[in-house]
Amino acid sequence: MSYCYIDLKETNYSASITDYKIFADYDKPPIDKLMDIYDAYTKHHKWTSVWPIYPEEFTAKHNDLIGYYDENRLVAWSIIYKVSKQAVECEQFAWDYANPKLKLGIQSMKTECAIYKDLGYKIIILGDAHNYKRSIDGFTLFGTKNQGSEK
Numbered sequence: 839m840s841y842c843y844i845d846l847k848e849t850n851y852s853a854s855i856t857d858y859k860i861f862a863d864y865d866k867p868p869i870d871k872l873m874d875i876y877d878a879y880t881k882h883h884k885w886t887s888v889w890p891i892y893p894e895e896f897t898a899k900h901n902d903l904i905g906y907y908d909e910n911r912l913v914a915w916s917i918i919y920k921v922s923k924q925a926v927e928c929e930q931f932a933w934d935y936a937n938p939k940l941k942l943g944i945q946s947m948k949t950e951c952a953i954y955k956d957l958g959y960k961i962i963i964l965g966d967a968h969n970y971k972r973s974i975d976g977f978t979l980f981g982t983k984n985q986g987s988e989k
Contacts, residue, residue: 841980842967846955848976853952857907879932927963
């Protein structure tokens with residue numbers, strides 16, 4: 839399996855392409871709703887075995903929680919792990935798929951590129967190099983060093 843990241847200097851996305859909110863430390867995220875979205879996400883994909891999500895992950899200090907909205911209704915979320923001052927990692931994304939035309943799987947990645955580039959990060963680690971991720975500008979496979987050179 840190959841692993842990938844987005845080189846943020848190669849991107850020029852705008853976060854305004856989605857209706858999103860980064861939950862701040864003082865926000866109380868709607869844990870039950872977030873778990874319901876994850877359940878809908880795994881059912882949509884018909885996965886029989888899923889990575890467990892624990893409520894504490896939504897409020898962990900080393901994670902950012904980004905909520906995505908459709909007509910003021912929370913419909914998707916991303917957990918972003920702050921690895922270092924230069925790198926973040928997309929830990930988990932989930933979407934209820936109630937409105938597929940939103941294309942939030944791809945749109946959320948573009949939004950996150952804009953957010954974290956603006957915050958001064960250099961890369962977003964995406965994990966497995968699935969083909970759909972290749973459509974994001976700056977897509978890069980990890981090589982033998984910390985940042986791969988193969989595209």
